[in-house]
């Protein structure tokens with residue numbers, strides 16, 4: 001097995017996760033309820049504040065430690081999707097917010113008093129082409145008035161604040177004025193309690209997995225101009241700035257899932273006796289497990305490379321994207337292998353495999369779909385012609 005980074009952090013996370021075993025996650029999955037106790041335990045232990053600098057009350061650690069935490073949650077059979085964004089959404093405020101916003105928000109997140117773990121970007125009609133979002137924020141005196149709709153905004157019901165991307169000027173296809181389709185969007189901080197009194201509606205969206213995801217409707221929601229993050233019109237750039245961190249952390253989760261599947265498959269194929277011998281004695285069973293292990297460890301090497309560059313402050317777009325691609329593929333291959341290894345029992349709820357199988361499938365689609373990663377590698381890394 002590969003050498004694990006941050007063994008002390010991983011031990012602590014593993015110990016915490018022992019208190020939240022398969023039956024805990026199964027019960028939540030059945031009812032599609034939020035893992036409140038688990039998230040509280042992670043918050044109280046300070047794990048969700050690792051990326052917040054010490055001057056704002058966090059532990060000021062790197063993406064490497066954050067990846068170890070999320071990876072270990074998934075390797076232990078849990079799911080970080082309920083709260084992983086609490087780690088990294090604040091990065092938009094940290095990098096681009098005003099001093100007042102940082103002083104107001106970051107220490108409270110670090111202390112576990114405030115949750116900022118929802119970011120509304122995706123809309124029903126725009127798809128991955130974010131430049132086509134239709135949610136608008138119109139300036140009106142000292143305020144902006146937001147109108148539109150978001151979909152798949154996860155954790156919105158469990159967040160005190162959310163960030164939302166809205167158009168502050170119409171889409172411009174580009175031309176003589178030098179404008180680009182992705183200019184003219186801005187990021188706002190929304191106070192969820194206040195907003196729900198005056199123009200924001202959240203509707204839970206029942207999905208294939210328990211992900212606390214929602215649709216959000218903005219009906220002339222008035223927010224102060226002080227709630228804008230950074231400069232007007234630069235929201236998409238701010239979004240891009242956070243993507244490498246997100247790619248890295250999601251890769252860590254996918255690799256954690258893959259390792260969980262591989263361990264389950266190894267244990268079962270050592271124990272399950274069919275035709276008077278363990279099924280793991282058959283190479284037809286062994287080889288898919290060995291292949292999944294090799295794929296997972298290769299993805300982990302790419303992830304380590306991305307992490308090293310990220311924590312050194314160096315560009316890491318290609319590595320972060322390739323890690324996400326390889327890790328999502330490895331976890332999906334491992335999930336399929338694990339289900340097959342368990343035969344009929346793979347479908348039984350109590351084995352947790354069917355739940356993890358559904359959960360890990362998400363990484364092929366969100367937060368970014370596989371095709372879009374391939375497109376990035378083809379065009380931005382290999383210099384192939386742009387297709388859109």
Ligand SMILES: Cc1cc2nc3c(=O)[nH]c(=O)nc-3n(C[C@H](O)[C@H](O)[C@H](O)COP(=O)(O)OP(=O)(O)OC[C@H]3O[C@@H](n4cnc5c(N)ncnc54)[C@H](O)[C@@H]3O)c2cc1C
Nearest residue numbers: 119120121122127128152153154211365366367368369371
């Ligand atoms: C459980 C869940 C949680 C989510 N949480 C959030 C969240 O918190 N906040 C948020 O903003 N969004 C969230 N999302 C949305 C997610 O980021 C998008 O679903 C994802 O980016 C894909 O976008 P889309 O669904 O609009 O697919 P589309 O853009 O409509 O694409 C559909 C398919 O076509 C492919 N495709 C599109 N264009 C091309 C092309 N040019 N070449 C090749 N293939 C192409 C895509 O790869 C995809 O497979 C979540 C989604 C899910 C399912």
